[in-house]
Amino acid sequence: MNDQHSSDQHRPHDDGTGRSTVPAVPSVLDSVVVHAAGAVCRRRARTALPPGGRLRLTGLPEGLDERSLRARVLTGPAGTAVTEARTEALAELREASELPELQRRLAAAEEHADALRERRRLVHAAVVETRALRAVPPPRRRDEPLRRTPADAWLELAEFVDERLTALHERAERLTRELELADHETQVLADRVARASSAGRREAVGTARTALLTLTAPERSADDSPAVEIELEYTVRAARWVPSYRLSYRQGADTGRLLLRASVAQQTGEDWTGVRLALSTADLDRRTELPKLRSLRIGRSQPAPPPSGWREPPAGLADLFTGYDAAGPRPVPSGPRRMHAGSARPVGAAAEPRLSAPVSPAVAAPLPPPAAAPAPQPPGGPAPRARARTGGLRSADEAGGAGQSVAFAGYGGPPPAPGAPFPAEEALARFDAPAPFTPPPGPPVPDELLLDYPALELSGPDAAARRGTLHHPDDRRAAGRPAPGLPHLPLPHHAVPPRVSAGSFDHRFDAAAPADLPSDATWHTVTIDEIPVQVSPEYVTVPAVEERVYATLVITNGTAQAVLAGPVEVTVDDQFLLTAALPTLAPGGVRRLGIGVAESVEVTRRTELRESTAGMLNSSTVLDHRVRVELANRLGRPVTVEVRERVPVSSDADIRIEERPGWHAPDEPSTECPPSTRLRRVELPPGGRAELDAGYQIRIPAGKAIVGGNRRN
Known part of the structure; x- marks a missing residue:
């Protein structure tokens, strides 16, 4: 980062119209903290304090979140502070030489391929014309005798056509090979451009994101221009x-x-070069407002519901798009459109005409008005659950009682269609019994996302049922955009x-x-x-x-x-x-x-079952399961082997299970080692062997058998 800046370089200057422009100061990315989804970036800039107190910091990426922009003065005169910080997008017209070399090579390759394709088309047209050459005899008059056909002329014409077609076909074949190589080179360059960094300038006409800052500073002399160091902080989404x-x-x-x-x-639209990197597992955005606990009242008198922020859609909303609908839909391009360096129009594309088509009733029809709130029901009438199915609105009291707000399409938009499933039907299921008294309905309650006023966006004319209404960008149903944070990666x-x-x-x-x-x-x-x-x-x-x-x-x-x-x-x-x-x-x-x-450590397991009777009058059947495990160490160093066996578990009081000593249960049972697991650790010297005896006895009443057979292994 450059710490040396002259005071004249960043001093406001006249742009020729008598107005003073804001000096532009480049900023350098200093540190990045990458969260689970998204990142916090900090940029620094050092400049002389402008006389007007306003300056513009450049170098910001397109993908930054405008609401997260923060600025502060790190070093400078006492009392210097940032009073305002906002982002501005400036249009930029770039020359072809300013575009990346890879992009220029791709544009040149596409132009070369298009030229070869056009030359091949002309050659094919010449082949068709040459192939159509025929000898046409002159018309014969009625009194004119028959004439002899000039065979030499026919042969010369045929020879000319053959020579011409041979040359044209050779040229067409050569152009086809050149076009295949040019298309291959274009595909390779296009793939490299697609995988290259998105921080490079790829378009001849674009926008640059800047930060406009307003600073306050103590009074100073006209010749005094102290240096200040400013830090910008903002968040970006496309990082993980x-x-x-x-x-x-x-x-x-x-x-x-x-x-x-x-x-x-x-x-994010900018390369992170030489930045101090930190990684965090925390969420980048987390709602911090406290929950509100509503009071519960018993009686017929209810307090007035608080304002919900809902308002009726303005009159004549559908008339705003009458001219847009009368113009008809936009034409769909037939193929991919390529943008050449220094050109604002795609290759091979003319001006897009506006089609004059009849207005579609589904598009031009006015939006339906919000459904009226249900009237109070007399005692014995339908339950609130039945009323909720007839529309998408609820009173504020009902919304608060259910603990869930009603979701709308957007401010000024229509409510859900009649018969649509209600989002909180399960929460209202406990109110199915008839109520003796129904409070008067309150105003509609919008979704919580619609109460975030600074983040609301206005839907455009192509949004069909949502156009002209406000929606939240985080509402995936309204915005129709994928979640940020590179979810496709x-x-x-x-x-x-x-x-x-x-x-x-x-x-x-x-x-x-x-x-x-x-x-x-x-x-x-x-x-x-x-x-x-x-x-x-x-x-x-x-x-x-x-x-x-x-x-x-x-x-x-x-x-x-x-x-x-x-x-x-x-x-x-x-x-x-x-x-x-x-x-x-x-x-x-x-x-x-x-x-x-471990192939050098061997294990062998043998089992044996002995069935006998015991007890007075042979009242019990004893199932003695014996297990012998043999271990052999073929390594040149001592090893520790943990042997895992299992014993049956019974919940029947008439069945007793006796285990052999020397084995123990796991200290902390898990999915890998359930409570029926038995463990034993063995130390094997180099080339050593060991034999382990395990097993258990199952005593069951005589005349009974275990489901699946008495043999457990």
């Missing part, structure tokens, strides 16, 4: 991140290196969104070095920090399911920083092993990470 890791472990060590990396994607393998893995807590991770992230909506990996963890190798086997031993790494997070779930690249002794899914590790948490089958 997911965590990823790299785990390095050496055999025999009890610690490992867990490198925290992040996959970040953004399409697929996540990397094993990646988990940070809001899912963070749970109820929010975490922030600051990058150790500046980062560069282009605005191309593609995942880019950024190294954040290194987290020391304790790693111990263990082996797990479940021989009742599969006679294999699986190698695992028990990871302990002894730091105060959380480790979120995500993909991890496991490296053992500087050799890449695999990419696995790392679970969430809270501070002080311990989790197990599987790294595959």
Whole structure:
């Protein structure tokens, strides 16, 4: 960032009309905090304080949220402050030389392909004309005798046509090959442009977003121009991140290196170059207003409902679009439209005519007026639920009692059609009984989104039933736009969104070095920090399911920083092993990470069932299940193997289950280890073997059998 600015460069100047223009000051992106969906950007600019106190900061992206714009003075004279900050869009006309080189190459390739296509068309037209050449004899008079056909002329004409067609076909074939190569080059360049950063200027005519600031400063002399440093803060939506890791472990060590990396994607319209990057799991936008607790009153007298903010649509709303409807629909372009550098009209497109078509009744018909509120019902009349089905309006009292407001199409828009399902029917189901008294209906209650007045937008003439009415941009039903935050971008393998893995807590991770992230909506990996963890190798086997031993790494997070779930690249002794899914590790948490089958550790399981009788008069049947597990270590180092077995569980008091000693239940049952799991840990020396005895006895009343057979394995 440039800290040196002359006072004359940013001083207001006359534009030739006698009016003083606001000086433009470039700003530099300094830091970015990427949230789960969206980011907070901070820009800085250093300039001399203008005499009028107004200046314009340039370099802002198109995708910023205007409501989030904040400005403050970091350094400057005492008493200097920002009193007003707002965004302005300025039109820009760019020359062809100002466009990116890749865009210019694409435009040149498209023009070359169009020229080849036109030349081939002319050659094909010449082929058709040449092929149509025929010898036509002159008309013979009545008294004229028959003439001999000049064979030499016919042969010369045929030879001329053949030579001409041969040359034209060769030329057409050559142009076809050149056109195929030109189309291929155009497709390659178009793909590169589509995958390139969106921060480059791609259009000859566009808009630039700027911030217009008004500053207050103490009085000073005319020659005194102190320097001030201003910071701008704003939010953008098209940015997201997911965590990823790299785990390095050496055999025999009890610690490992867990490198925290992040996959970040953004399409905000500006490249993040050399910015201080931070990652956060918190929500970028969160409603902060307090809930309102309505009072409950018993009796016939009810307080007047509070103002709802609803008003009737203005008279003659449909007449505003009469001329637009009379012009008819816009013509649909037949193919893709390309914009060349320095041209404001697509290639091959003429001025779009306005079609004169009859007005469609579905478009030109006036909007229906809001339905009238239902009249009070006498005792024994229909319940409020039945009245709610006849329209889309409710009184303010009914809306407050149900705990849910009525959703409308927009301010000034029509209510829902009669017979449409009511959004709070389930909440009103408890009022199905006839009420002896019905309070007078109150004014309609709009949706909560429609009460956010600064964010409301006016629907255009193409919005059919919603045109001329206000709607909220976050209402997907009204706006019809996809949710922000690059929702179409697929996540990397094993990646988990940070809001899912963070749970109820929010975490922030600051990058150790500046980062560069282009605005191309593609995942880019950024190294954040290194987290020391304790790693111990263990082996797990479940021989009742599969006679294999699986190698695992028990990871302990002894730091105060959380480790979120995500993909991890496991490296053992500087050799890449695999990419696995790392679970969430809270501070002080311990989790197990599987790294595959250990072929050098063998396991064998044998079972035996002995059935006998016991008790007085042989009143019980004893089912003795014996399990023998054999382990063998073929590695050159000692290993710890955890063997998992299972025992049956019964809720019948007549059935008793006796287990063999030496096994214990899991400390914290989970989906992997239910309460019926029994564990045993065995230390195997290099080349060692071990045999484990397990099993259980089931005692059931004589004459009965277990459903599915007495043999449990």
